[in-house]
Amino acid sequence: MFEAVAFYLFAFLTIAMFFIVVTTSQALFALSALAAGMIFISAFFFILGADFLGAVQIIVYTGAVMALYAFGMMFFDTTRDVKEKQGNKYIIVGLSTLAAVLVVVIFAMPMVSGNIVALYPGIDGVGNTQEIGLVLFTKYLIPFELAAIMLLVAMVAGIVLAGKKMDLSITLMNEAEIEEEKNKKVLS
Amino acid sequence: MEKYLYIALFAPLVSSLFSALFTATPKKLFTGIVASLLIFTSFIASTILLVHILKGGEPIHVTMMTWMATGDLYIPFGFVVDQISVTMMMVVTLVSTVVHVYSIGYMDHDKGFNRFFSWLSAFVFSMMILVMSDNYAGLFIGWEGVGLCSWGLIGFWFHKESATWAANEAFIMNRIADLGMLIGLFLIYWNTGTLQYDGAFTAFHELPAATLTWIGIFLFIGAMGKSAQFPLHTWLADAMEGPTPVSALIHAATMVTAGVYLVIRSHELYSLIPHVGLFIASLGTFVAIFAASMALVNRDMKRIIAYSTLSQLGYMFAAAGLGAYWVALFHLMAHAGFKALLFLGAGNVMHAMHDELDPFKMGGLKKVMKWTWIMMVIGSLALAGVIPFAGFFSKDTILEAAYSGNHMVIYGVLLFTAGLTAFYSFRLVALIFHGEERYKLFGIHPHEAYRFMLWAMSPLLLIAIGAGVLQTPFFDMVEEALNAHEYHIAHGTALIMLVGTQMFVGLAILYAYKKYANSRVTVPDGTSKMENSFMYKLLINQYYIPYAYEEYFVKPYRELSEVFWTKVDLKIVDATVDGIAAIIYGTGEKTRKMQSGNLSTMLTWMVAGLIGLLLLAVVFGLAARYSDEILVFLSALGV
Amino acid sequence: MEIGLNHYLVLSTILFAIGLVGVMRRKNLLLLFFATEILLNAVNVAFAAISHYYGDLTGQMFAFFVIAIAASEVAVGLGLLIVWYKRHGSIDLDALTTMKG
Numbered sequence: 001m002f003e004a005v006a007f008y009l010f011a012f013l014t015i016a017m018f019f020i021v022v023t024t025s026q027a028l029f030a031l032s033a034l035a036a037g038m039i040f041i042s043a044f045f046f047i048l049g050a051d052f053l054g055a056v057q058i059i060v061y062t063g064a065v066m067a068l069y070a071f072g073m074m075f076f077d078t079t080r081d082v083k084e085k086q087g088n089k090y091i092i093v094g095l096s097t098l099a100a101v102l103v104v105v106i107f108a109m110p111m112v113s114g115n116i117v118a119l120y121p122g123i124d125g126v127g128n129t130q131e132i133g134l135v136l137f138t139k140y141l142i143p144f145e146l147a148a149i150m151l152l153v154a155m156v157a158g159i160v161l162a163g164k165k166m167d168l169s170i171t172l173m174n175e176a177e178i179e180e181e182k183n184k185k186v187l188s
Numbered sequence: 189m190e191k192y193l194y195i196a197l198f199a200p201l202v203s204s205l206f207s208a209l210f211t212a213t214p215k216k217l218f219t220g221i222v223a224s225l226l227i228f229t230s231f232i233a234s235t236i237l238l239v240h241i242l243k244g245g246e247p248i249h250v251t252m253m254t255w256m257a258t259g260d261l262y263i264p265f266g267f268v269v270d271q272i273s274v275t276m277m278m279v280v281t282l283v284s285t286v287v288h289v290y291s292i293g294y295m296d297h298d299k300g301f302n303r304f305f306s307w308l309s310a311f312v313f314s315m316m317i318l319v320m321s322d323n324y325a326g327l328f329i330g331w332e333g334v335g336l337c338s339w340g341l342i343g344f345w346f347h348k349e350s351a352t353w354a355a356n357e358a359f360i361m362n363r364i365a366d367l368g369m370l371i372g373l374f375l376i377y378w379n380t381g382t383l384q385y386d387g388a389f390t391a392f393h394e395l396p397a398a399t400l401t402w403i404g405i406f407l408f409i410g411a412m413g414k415s416a417q418f419p420l421h422t423w424l425a426d427a428m429e430g431p432t433p434v435s436a437l438i439h440a441a442t443m444v445t446a447g448v449y450l451v452i453r454s455h456e457l458y459s460l461i462p463h464v465g466l467f468i469a470s471l472g473t474f475v476a477i478f479a480a481s482m483a484l485v486n487r488d489m490k491r492i493i494a495y496s497t498l499s500q501l502g503y504m505f506a507a508a509g510l511g512a513y514w515v516a517l518f519h520l521m522a523h524a525g526f527k528a529l530l531f532l533g534a535g536n537v538m539h540a541m542h543d544e545l546d547p548f549k550m551g552g553l554k555k556v557m558k559w560t561w562i563m564m565v566i567g568s569l570a571l572a573g574v575i576p577f578a579g580f581f582s583k584d585t586i587l588e589a590a591y592s593g594n595h596m597v598i599y600g601v602l603l604f605t606a607g608l609t610a611f612y613s614f615r616l617v618a619l620i621f622h623g624e625e626r627y628k629l630f631g632i633h634p635h636e637a638y639r640f641m642l643w644a645m646s647p648l649l650l651i652a653i654g655a656g657v658l659q660t661p662f663f664d665m666v667e668e669a670l671n672a673h674e675y676h677i678a679h680g681t682a683l684i685m686l687v688g689t690q691m692f693v694g695l696a697i698l699y700a701y702k703k704y705a706n707s708r709v710t711v712p713d714g715t716s717k718m719e720n721s722f723m724y725k726l727l728i729n730q731y732y733i734p735y736a737y738e739e740y741f742v743k744p745y746r747e748l749s750e751v752f753w754t755k756v757d758l759k760i761v762d763a764t765v766d767g768i769a770a771i772i773y774g775t776g777e778k779t780r781k782m783q784s785g786n787l788s789t790m791l792t793w794m795v796a797g798l799i800g801l802l803l804l805a806v807v808f809g810l811a812a813r814y815s816d817e818i819l820v821f822l823s824a825l826g827v
Numbered sequence: 828m829e830i831g832l833n834h835y836l837v838l839s840t841i842l843f844a845i846g847l848v849g850v851m852r853r854k855n856l857l858l859l860f861f862a863t864e865i866l867l868n869a870v871n872v873a874f875a876a877i878s879h880y881y882g883d884l885t886g887q888m889f890a891f892f893v894i895a896i897a898a899s900e901v902a903v904g905l906g907l908l909i910v911w912y913k914r915h916g917s918i919d920l921d922a923l924t925t926m927k928g
Binding site for chain 3: 044057096099104121
């Protein structure tokens with residue numbers, strides 16, 4: 001019973017938060033709602049017994065990714081209202097709903113669920129974190145190392161891309177200075 | 189011994205590929221030298237094989253690899269060196285070695301020097317495949333290969349309109365004949381189930397005579413094309429557009445004799461159908477006199493020799509048709525020697541005269557080109573069949589074969605042709621080397637060819653002089669393979685025949701000298717009485733045969749093509765293709781709006797695509813799940 | 828009332844649909860990134876749920892790697908975004924029409 005209550009509560013909260021993310025015209029609202037949604041997502045992980053994943057979700061998303069976005073937003077002019085795409089909203093919502101329904105149909109059909117055998121079953125008597133560790137550092141060691149390298153590369157790339165001309169800020173420069181900077185083509 | 193076989197076969201290929209590496213670069217002397225050395229290697233290997241065979245060794249038979257094996261069809265890349273093929277190998281490699289060395293000098297100033305050697309060696313390789321193959325399929329590959337190389341070499345100076353025309357003519361004429369040859373091969377395979385010589389020859393004995401006749405006729409059609417027999421003869425004279433060494437190697441010594449080789453190789457077939465053999469002999473005899481008559485009046489040095497080649501091929505076919513296969517092969521061998529010698533000599537003259545071909549514009553070249561003169565005279569003597577030169581032994585044996593077979597018409601015509609041969613050969617020699625020095629009118633300063641070119645020609649000179657002594661050993665060698673036998677004619681008759689023939693030939697030579705070696709010969713201007721006679725016009729226009737071909741085959745074909753072009757190609761084929769293009773173009777034009785470059789729009793399209801794929805997944809998932817029911821349903825509908 | 832796998836899958840699908848709506852209607856590139864984060868998280872929920880209900884850790888492994896990929900994507904994406912903003916003074920999608928056909 002507790003599980004059901006928790007599920008529906010967090011489901012409602014998550015959907016609401018993410019709905020705000022995609023509908024609000026304020027970038028800061030969107031950012032805050034996204035961060036909240038991420039934390040609520042981690043609640044599902046805890047309910048499902050994936051404690052480690054839940055912790056990682058909170059640390060990585062709300063700790064790292066959201067902080068990164070927050071810092072990134074400092075570069076942009078976020079004071080303005082976000083203009084939305086002028087288009088047929090029915091098409092957008094219709095397409096999304098159709099896609100969602102189709103995915104549900106595919107999953108709900110018994111052809112998926114019938115014959116799945118656990119490849120790496122959970123181990124009795126140990127906690128989730130330990131299980132994860134056992135599988136991750138035996139069966140998934142190489143993907144893990146590759147992910148580490150990828151993160152390093154991404155970090156270097158992020159620094160290289162964003163790091164040029166860090167001392168310049170377009171928001172603080174007047175038009176003439178911006179034109180001058182553009183003509184230099186240093187960033188091309 | 190197998191290794192020598194492979195060396196003999198593949199050295200020319202290596203040579204060709206090596207030269208081909210440099211085709212895009214300016215003249216490199218070493219390509220000529222390397223090519224000549226490799227061909228010479230092939231010659232040495234062939235000689236070793238010849239010695240092996242002469243010593244009574246078993247024929248060498250190797251199967252290199254399987255080429256085709258599907259169902260009952262089994263065609264290997266097999267090669268055989270027996271008495272027949274080793275003779276051909278010797279002829280091919282010897283003449284080609286000579287021609288390669290000679291070409292280093294002849295092609296000295298040509299831009300396509302490297303390309304020339306590549307083609308020439310490729311030709312030798314194809315020819316070796318042709319003569320060494322142990323089955324008809326391999327022979328056909330070589331057959332097509334020499335055709336291709338001949339095309340490339342006739343059209344070697346492809347910037348000349350006439351050269352490309354001649355190359356195409358030769359190629360197309362050969363295609364027509366090759367169709368006949370292919371039908372022959374199909375018939376052989378159809379009836380015997382194999383294309384191997386051994387298997388097919390054994391199976392021929394079981395077949396009905398009518399089938400054999402058809403096989404023999406179709407194979408001979410192929411031989412007619414390659415050996416330029418009437419009515420497919422016109423390409424050979426036009427092929428003289430190619431460089432002279434090419435004419436010597438391909439259009440005198442080797443490729444054109446491939447037809448004769450085919451008949452000799454298939455002698456077990458033709459000995460079963462003597463009536464076809466008689467037809468071959470008759471056609472050969474006809475071509476002999478027909479070509480010789482055209483050579484009488486022609487004013488193009490190379491064409492005269494080409495017609496003489498045609499005539500001699502006629503002799504070979506006459507011999508082969510009468511069952512004297514060994515004589516045909518021997519004449520082929522001797523002819524390769526002296527005809528190549530004549531062509532190379534003509535090449536020297538051409539070089540000296542700055543590519544002038546009309547012998548009437550020469551004269552008196554004896555003084556400046558002594559060695560060429562000697563070679564040409566000996567070559568002509570050999571060609572005319574004067575004792576004791578090469579042609580005497582081979583040609584006289586053909587006459588003996590005709591006589592002893594009681595084919596008096598063939599004998600008579602061939603004898604008369606021998607006189608014509610002597611006349612036109614020495615007409616040419618007299619016009620070029622004797623008499624007034626008419627070339628001075630045209631401001632030409634002739635000079636003798638390079639010394640090494642003359643040395644290169646010397647092996648051919650030896651053959652032209654001394655091939656007669658080879659007759660007995662040659663007979664011993666091929667006696668068993670070709671079922672050969674000597675022709676015995678009563679001693680007195682033989683002596684009369686010999687003296688009569690020699691006197692006839694001698695008179696013809698003397699007449700030619702008397703008429704053309706004096707100072708009264710001038711460059712004809714179309715006004716003399718002879719030039720306006722009917723016979724002269726008929727002969728100089730080659731019996732109007734090229735004209736007739738042009739008029740009755742080429743022009744109607746062109747008109748037909750024109751109709752097909754405007755009606756079928758433009759209105760149906762092109763329209764279809766254009767229509768497809770227009771549809772695709774129109775679709776592109778219409779859907780171009782999708783590519784607005786706006787990321788949001790593209791993302792929307794992406795989602796639409798995703799939905800499409802998901803729908804497909806659902807549909808196929810359902811179909812897979814309920815496939816049995818669907819089948820039942822469909823069968824109920826009667827599908 | 829027992830919460831089964833299908834409940835989680837439906838939730839995941841709804842979240843994914845919301846993400847799709849965001850991807851399609853957002854014109855601001857930064858908010859587009861937010862929408863992609865929603866997509867990734869929706870999938871993660873599904874992974875974790877399947878992992879739980881089948882007693883197989885592979886699902887959690889994949890969710891883990893998805894998080895890693897999302898983090899690196901954000902790092903590189905934001906870097907690119909900043910460069911773009913510096914050059915054009917706007918992160919409006921309608922300005923990105925260099926691929927117009």
